[in-house]
Every structure is written in C-alpha cells, then in structure tokens.
Amino acid sequence: METRALGSSGLEVPVIGMGTWQTFDVHGDAGVAGARRVVDVALAAGTRFFDSSPMYGAAERVLGRTLEGRRGDALVATKLWASTDVEARQQAARALQWFGGHVDLYQVHNLVGWTERLDLLESLRERGALRAIGATHYKPSAFAELCRVMRSGRIGAIQVPYNPRERSVEREILPLAEELGLGVVVMRPLGEGALARRAPSAARLAPLREYGVETWAQALLKWILSDRRCHVAIPATSRPEHMRDNAAAGEPPWLDEDARAYVARLAGE
Numbered sequence: 001m002e003t004r005a006l007g008s009s010g011l012e013v014p015v016i017g018m019g020t021w022q023t024f025d026v027h028g029d030a031g032v033a034g035a036r037r038v039v040d041v042a043l044a045a046g047t048r049f050f051d052s053s054p055m056y057g058a059a060e061r062v063l064g065r066t067l068e069g070r071r072g073d074a075l076v077a078t079k080l081w082a083s084t085d086v087e088a089r090q091q092a093a094r095a096l097q098w099f100g101g102h103v104d105l106y107q108v109h110n111l112v113g114w115t116e117r118l119d120l121l122e123s124l125r126e127r128g129a130l131r132a133i134g135a136t137h138y139k140p141s142a143f144a145e146l147c148r149v150m151r152s153g154r155i156g157a158i159q160v161p162y163n164p165r166e167r168s169v170e171r172e173i174l175p176l177a178e179e180l181g182l183g184v185v186v187m188r189p190l191g192e193g194a195l196a197r198r199a200p201s202a203a204r205l206a207p208l209r210e211y212g213v214e215t216w217a218q219a220l221l222k223w224i225l226s227d228r229r230c231h232v233a234i235p236a237t238s239r240p241e242h243m244r245d246n247a248a249a250g251e252p253p254w255l256d257e258d259a260r261a262y263v264a265r266l267a268g269e
C-alpha cells in the first residue's frame with residue numbers, strides 16, 4: 001500500500017483508508033463481529049486509517065471495539081460535531097476513552113462552531129491527546145467558509161467529497177490545499193455507493209487493466225488518488241470482500257490524464 005504525507009499535518013497515511021458512516025452504526029455482538037472482520041482485512045492490507053464521527057450513531061464506539069488490543073496498528077480520524085462547548089468536551093472525553101486516550105486526526109465536522117471547536121482541539125493537542133487537526137464539509141455551498149478555515153493557519157488537513165460525479169473541489173479547494181500544504185482526505189469516493197453500483201461491463205474496464213484496475217470500485221479510487229493533491233480516500237464498507245477490493249487500488253501505476261478522462265466518461269454514462 002502506498003503511503004503519503006497528509007500535507008504538513010505530520011501524519012503519514014495509506015492512500016486507501018476506510019470510512020464508518022452507516023456501515024459501523026451496528027449493534028450487538030454480531031454487528032461488532034462483522035465490523036471486526038472488515039477491520040481485520042483492512043489492517044492486513046495496510047489500510048490503517050479509519051474515519052468516524054459522533055454523528056455516525058454507534059460507529060465511533062464500534063470502531064474502538066474493533067481496535068481493542070491493536071490500537072497502535074491504526075490511525076484514527078474522528079470529529080467533533082457539537083454546538084456547545086459542554087457537548088464538545090463530552091464527545092472528546094468519550095472518543096479518547098474509546099481510542100486508547102489518543103486520536104491521530106481530530107476534525108471539526110461540517111464546520112459546526114469551528115472557532116470554539118478549534119480552541120478545544122488545540123488545547124487537547126497541547127496535552128498530547130491528538131496529533132493533527134482538520135475540518136470537514138460535504139457541501140459546495142460551505143466551501144467559501146471552508147476556505148476561510150483553511151487560511152486560518154489552525155488546521156493541517158481537510159476532508160471533502162471528490163469523485164468523477166462530484167468535482168466542485170477542483171475549482172478552489174484542491175488548489176488552495178496544495179498552496180497551503182494541507183492534507184486532503186477524500187470522503188464519498190464511491191458516491192455513497194451509487195457510483196460503485198453502476199459498474200461498466202468487463203469489456204469497457206479492460207483498457208484500465210494496464211493500470212492495475214480489476215474492478216470498477218478500483219477505477220474510481222485510482223481516479224481520485226491519481227490526483228497527487230489527494231492523500232487518502234476513505235471508502236466505507238460493511239463487507240470484507242469489498243475492503244479487499246478497495247485496498248488493492250492503493251498501489252501504482254496511477255492513471256494518466258487520458259485514463260482519468262476515460263474513467264470520468266464511464267462514470268457519466
């Protein structure tokens with residue numbers, strides 16, 4: 001698995017990570033056991049970057065349980081999603097308990113109360129409870145504000161959506177991230193699954209085989225990572241076989257401009 005510096009955040013990340021929205025919001029022993037099987041495959045394949053949030057129901061707690069006994073093998077990215085300081089402090093206390101007292105990348109989810117949330121994250125960093133600070137948003141209408149946060153000098157990474165059907169970040173966000181040396185975590189790499197499910201025929205995928213692409217999900221992930229301004233894509237999955245499929249996209253050769261344009265055309269059909 002290729003690794004990249006997550007901008008100037010100080011973290012070195014595998015190019016394929018994993019999200020937990022919906023897929024890790026599971027309950028009971030059977031639910032946790034299923035999530036653990038996905039994490040087993042992820043870690044074996046070198047996919048050691050896991051993203052979560054208090055917004056994702058049980059996902060943070062479940063991720064913590066799947067990492068019991070092997071927390072040091074993983075990089076954990078989670079978020080504060082709180083409208084008051086009290087709630088934010090409670091979220092951080094819970095997350096630190098679930099993740100062995102340490103979060104690798106702590107992000108402000110959807111920029112909610114970002115000035116105050118960054119105050120808390122900076123104080124946690126001073127105490128050594130986290131390594132890098134980030135901010136996330138999924139909506140192009142919030143990107144102007146995200147640019148203000150990026151220029152504040154207070155964060156080391158951003159998390160934004162990017163796939164062949166959602167390219168708004170190409171206008172301002174990716175160029176600014178590159179200029180400022182910020183890490184870029186890519187959410188929704190498979191279009192919340194909708195893009196992944198519309199796989200072209202094997203014949204249409206065949207020209208991508210020389211780039212190491214065997215499946216449509218791999219084509220979509222390589223499309224993202226071939227843009228060197230993106231450092232880690234975090235597809236979510238509930239299935240070990242999909243995790244294996246996704247992790248296999250984390251190696252060169254990367255797509256050239258023609259191959260990238262071809263994937264974008266396939267995604268638009």
Ligand SMILES: NC(=O)c1ccc[n+]([C@@H]2O[C@H](COP(=O)([O-])OP(=O)(O)OC[C@H]3O[C@@H](n4cnc5c(N)ncnc54)[C@H](OP(=O)(O)O)[C@@H]3O)[C@@H](O)[C@H]2O)c1
Binds near residue numbers: 189196
């Ligand atoms: N969506 C948002 O607005 C948002 C916002 C902030 C952060 N994030 C973060 O970004 C992460 C990723 O985004 P996302 O979960 O919205 O969507 P995504 O990763 O683009 O898509 C996830 C969907 O793709 C399917 N899938 C995964 N691998 C596949 C494969 N190899 N072949 C076919 N289908 C596959 C999964 O189904 P199976 O379970 O069947 O594999 C799942 O339904 C989130 O989990 C979260 O951590 C998302």
